[in-house]
Amino acid sequence: MAIQVSTEILEGSVLALLTKEDYYGYAITREIKKVFPISESTMYPILRRLKKEDWLSTYDEAYEGRNRRYYKITDQGLERLEEIRSNWQELKAATDAILEGKNEE
Template identity: 35%
Template sequence: MDAQLKRGFLDVCVLASINRQDSYGYQIVKDVPPSLHLTESTLYPLLKRLETAGMLTVYSVEHNGRLRKYYRITERGIAYLNDFLKEWDDIAAVYEYVKRGATA
């Protein structure tokens, strides 16, 4: 998958995972579709970027004697997800166009 396309899908998949429930890094990696091949080394910079953009907030919870960072989606993150869903019909139309051209 193209790196730019994958990046856009990773953003919305991570936000969708956190929108279901607050979560932490390892759990997010497990929740995101395997076809995106998300690794922790890819995830943490992405989480930091989403946090900097105001789409996530972070808080810590003690777990087995250690602090675990949890991520919570913000209103801005929810709006980003909703914008993606509104654009999905356009994305699907481009996909169908390319598919028809590739199989012609």
């Protein structure tokens, strides 16, 4: 994909993914990479920001002798996801109108 993905779309993608189940950081990156070209070095700052805003919470679970940090969407995160979805629909409609030539008077 040659188009740069906005931070808000990446945040929304992470929040949407976490509505299905909790994931640890690398698994989130792996799932998002199926759709967008993103590196772990990009994903972890996004996860930290989402946690700082209280849109995610974390907990640790032991795995093969070490801890994995899992991310869980919060109620505030669900509200933020709905806001992002609404913003996306508005942007998509406006972009479609321009690209399809429907914005002409």
